[in-house]
Amino acid sequence: MKTFLYNIVDSFVGFLAPKHCLVCNSIIDKENQIENLNYLCNKCYYNQQVAGTSEAIINRMLSSFEADNVAITYAYSLFSVHKTDFLDVIHHLKYSKLYKVGVEFGELLAQKIKQESDVVYDAIIPVPIHKAKKRERGYNQSTFIAKGVSKVLNYPVKEDLIIRAKYTESQTKMNAKQRVANVKGIYELPKDKSFYINKTFLIVDDVFTTGSTINSMANELLNNGAKRIDCATLGLA
Ligand SMILES: [Zn+2]
Incomplete structure (x- = not known):
C-alpha cells in the first residue's frame, strides 16, 4: 500500500516537474531515456x-x-x-x-x-x-x-x-x-x-x-x- 501510494505521488510529481538530464539539462522523456535512467539522457549517457x-x-x-x-x-x-x-x-x-x-x-x-x-x-x-x-x-x-x-x-x-x-x-x-x-x-x-x-x-x-x-x-x-x-x-x- 505504501509503495502504491508512493508511486502515485511519484508519478504526479514527475508530471508536474519533468526530470532533467543532470548534465545537459534537457527534459528526459520516452524518446531519449536509456537503461531506465531518469537523470542522464541517452546522448549524455553515450558521451560518457x-x-x-x-x-x-x-x-x-x-x-x-x-x-x-x-x-x-x-x-x-x-x-x-x-x-x-x-x-x-x-x-x-x-x-x-x-x-x-x-x-x-x-x-x-x-x-x-x-x-x-x-x-x-x-x-x-x-x-x-x-x-x-x-x-x-x-x-x-x-x-x-x-x-x-x-x-x-x-x-x-x-x-x-x-x-x-x-x-x-x-x-x-x-x-x-x-x-x-x-x-x-x-x-x-x-x-x-x-x-x-x-x-x-x-x-x-x-x-x-x-x-x-x-x-x-x-x-x-x-x-x-x-x-x-x-x-x-x-x-x-
Ligand atoms: Zn543530457
Missing part, C-alpha cells in the same frame, strides 16, 4: 567515457602503495570522471540530496558487476562517513549507491561492520602518499571478529581516486579475518 578495467585500477594502486599493502582483489567502476561531465552527476548526488541518483546508478553498477564476475558477496559495505559529517550533510551518498547495487544483486547492505572513528581533513588537495597517511587507522571494526572471518565483502563508494580510503578499509577487514575484498564505484578519477 567508460572507466578503466579492474586490472588498470589495481595496477594504479600498485604504483601508489606498497604491493603487499594492496588489499583489493577486483575493482569495478562505471565511468571516468577525469575531465568529464559525469562529475556533475556525482556532485548532485553528494550535495543536492538527490538520493535516487545514487540508487539508479547503483543499479547500473550492479549490471556491470553481474557481467564481469560471479563472485558471491556476504555483504555490501558503503564507505562510511564520520557522524559529524553525516550530521552536516544529512546522509551518506555511498549508502544509496549500495542500495541500488543490492536491489539488483540481492546482497545485504551492512553499515555497521566498519565505522569511521576519526574526522579527517578533506583529501581533495592531497597526493597519494598524503592520502595514505591521512586515512591510516581511521576505521574501526565494532563487531566481534566472528562477523568478519572468511567473508567476502564489496566496498561501495561514489568515486575511486587513489583508492587510499577503500584500501585502508579493506586492510582493516582482511586483518580481522575477511577472505576477499572487492570494490565498486560509480566514478573513476
